Each structure stands twice: as structure tokens, then as C-alpha cells.
Amino acid sequence: xxxxxxxxxxxxxxxxxxxxxxxxxxxxxxxxxxxxxxxxxxxxxxxxxxxxxxxxxxxxxxxxxxxxxxxxxxxxxxxxxxxxxxxxxxxxxxxxxxxxxxxxxxxxxxxxxxxxxxxxxxxxxxxxxxxxxxxxxxxxxxxxxxxxxxxxxxxxxxxxxxxxxxxxxxxxxxxxxxxxxxxxxxxxxxxxxxxxxxxxxxxxxxxxxxxxxxxxxxxxxxxxxxxxxxxxxxxxxxxxxxxxxxxxxxxxxxxxxxxxxxxxxxxxxxxxxxxxxxxxxxxxxxxxxxxxxxxxxxxxxxxxxxxxxxx
Numbered sequence: 001x002x003x004x005x006x007x008x009x010x011x012x013x014x015x016x017x018x019x020x021x022x023x024x025x026x027x028x029x030x031x032x033x034x035x036x037x038x039x040x041x042x043x044x045x046x047x048x049x050x051x052x053x054x055x056x057x058x059x060x061x062x063x064x065x066x067x068x069x070x071x072x073x074x075x076x077x078x079x080x081x082x083x084x085x086x087x088x089x090x091x092x093x094x095x096x097x098x099x100x101x102x103x104x105x106x107x108x109x110x111x112x113x114x115x116x117x118x119x120x121x122x123x124x125x126x127x128x129x130x131x132x133x134x135x136x137x138x139x140x141x142x143x144x145x146x147x148x149x150x151x152x153x154x155x156x157x158x159x160x161x162x163x164x165x166x167x168x169x170x171x172x173x174x175x176x177x178x179x180x181x182x183x184x185x186x187x188x189x190x191x192x193x194x195x196x197x198x199x200x201x202x203x204x205x206x207x208x209x210x211x212x213x214x215x216x217x218x219x220x221x222x223x224x225x226x227x228x229x230x231x232x233x234x235x236x237x238x239x240x241x242x243x244x245x246x247x248x249x250x251x252x253x254x255x256x257x258x259x260x261x262x263x264x265x266x267x268x269x270x271x272x273x274x275x276x277x278x279x280x281x282x283x284x285x286x287x288x289x290x291x292x293x294x295x296x297x298x299x300x301x302x303x304x305x306x307x308x309x310x311x
Contacts, residue, residue: 005032007159007190008053012062015048022048024214025062032158035181035191037201040211041305046194047163049211053192054161055079067158080108083157087164089144091136097147098123098132101154108155115154122150126180142173149180160184162193166200178203198298210304217304222297229303230295231257233273237266237280237287250283258303269295 008030015023023045030036038046051057052064055075064071066078091100098119105115123129126146136144145166152160165181166174174197181204185191195201201208202222209219218225239247248261251268254276258269270276273292280287 006030007032007067008192009065010062013049013052013059013064014061015045015052015057016060021214023052026209026211026214026216028209028216028219030159030190030192032190033185033188034206035185035193035204037205037208038192038194038211039196039198039201039208039301040217044211044305045214046211050161050163050192050194053159054082054084080155081158083152083155083160085148085152085160085162085165087167089148091144091147091151093135093137096133096135097128097139100136100147101151104151105154110155118154118156122153125153125183126150127176140173142169142176145169145173145177146180149177153184157189159190159192162191164194164196166195166197174200198296198301202297210301212305218300225300226295226297229300231269232271232295233269233276234293234295234299235268235270235273235276235280236289236291236293237268238264238289239266239285239287247285247287250285251280253283254279269299 006029008028010026010028012025012027013023014021014025026049038049040046048057052059052071053066055066055071055078058072067081069078071078092103095103101119101122102115105118110118120129123132126149128143128146128150131139131143136147139147149165162181166177169177178200181191191204193204205222207219207221208225210217210225218229220228237247237251244261244266248266251259251266254268254270256268256270256276260267268276277290277292280290
């Protein structure tokens, strides 16, 4: 892609809070019309990076260019071309669905006619036209999330920033939101998102980075990262707890790229899961349950960031 397609460029980007470095010298280019994801455990630096891109937190060091402008000097002008979907819905529950869009559009100084036209288009886009006159409070979580997305689009943004867009939603609502976001990408809107759902990242992201301790641990498309860091298949074995330790010792004889012994199961990262399972049984081992599945982005994430919990 040409430089004209680069909407966000960062070089040596650093964000400090006192003596703590939240983002530690990262480089990236985000291109027009792509969906780019920031993945990482809590405290990895995702939100700090997103806040700098959203022009609400200035960089401590490094270079950051957004839509050709400087987020410190040109923050107001840049924000006029951004849409933001925060992790928590900040809708006005006392207003109707339609009124939430009409009022929000005025913050951008848009003509009332334009706001009215876009409001009706967006309500149809997020499938809320039948609820336009309803108050926000009784809406389901999925409906509120779709309304928040619609509101973020009222200024026809070039970049849509989404922080955990489907957290707390049931599977049906998540898939509706994914569908709307995919349609936006088809229209040429650039999506920048954080998510803890690996299946969401696989579904939505053209490219992503895995962040850990303020740095990029890996970067690429979901498929590239899986191919680079994970085996084609994973064999999951569950044994009687009393036999698991002895089984784990015997499994060292099974050829695998990596073996993980967890509290409840043993994972063998292999090229052929069925062949590996046959090899397990040839050793006289019979697991209580066995599962052969493809290597996933979640496997990559856990390899790169560990299985620890962060506050």
C-alpha cells in the first residue's frame, strides 16, 4: 500500500505514567479500510495505545501521525474524523434511541438535516428502526451495543475505534455486531479494536498485534500468527487425576512441537492429531476423553503471553 493509504503511523511510540512505562517504543502503520486488532492481557498497553490514537492521551515520546495530523496540535480536527465505541456504553438512558443519535450529532456541528438523514440510515443499519421511539433503559445489552456503534458513526468517521466491542453479549448478539462491523469494513471504514475474544479477532481482524508488557510480542494476520507460532493440530487429553502424572511422563515419547501439562488436561501440539492419538494408545494409555482440534489464535496468545492472570 502507498503512504496515502496509511491513516495511523507510529514510530518509537512511548507512553509513561510517572515511572511506569505502559507503551514501550512500538512501531506500526494502520491502513485505510483494514481491521486492525490489539490483543494482550490486562495491563499490556492496549488501552494506552488506543487512547493515544483517539487523541485523548498525548504520547510521552516517539512519533504519532493520525490522518496526516499531529494528535497534540491537531487533536480537535482529528477527533472530528474518528468514531469511538467505548468498552462501557455511555448512552443517555433518559432519551429515546433516535434522540441519542440526534443529540450526539450536534456535538460535531453537523446541520440538523444531515443529522436527521444519518440517524435514520444508521438506525436501519444497526436494525433498530423499530425501536427508534423507545427509551434506552429497557433495551437489551445487544441493542445498546448496536446503538453505541450507530452513535459513533454519526459523523461519518474515517476510523472507528472499538474497545472490547462485544464484551458481555450473548452469542447471537455478538454475531449481529460482527456482521455490522464487517459491513463497515466493506464500506471502507478503518476499524481499530481491542478484544479478549480470540474468535472475534479471527473473525474481524485483517492484521493484529499481540502486546505484552508494553511491547509487541508478535504481529501479522490471524492465519500468519497461527502458522508461525502453533502446530496445525492440538490433541487434548484428559486422564484420571491419579494417573495423569505417569501419563505425562510417558507422553514425552510422543513426537510433538510442544507439550503442556495443565491442571485438568494435557495438550500435545502436533501436525496430525489422529496419528498422535493412535501413538498415545500404542503406549498403553487410554485417556478418559480426547479431542483433536486445529491450532488457534488462543493457543498463540497463551504461548506469547503465558497463562498467568493479570489484575
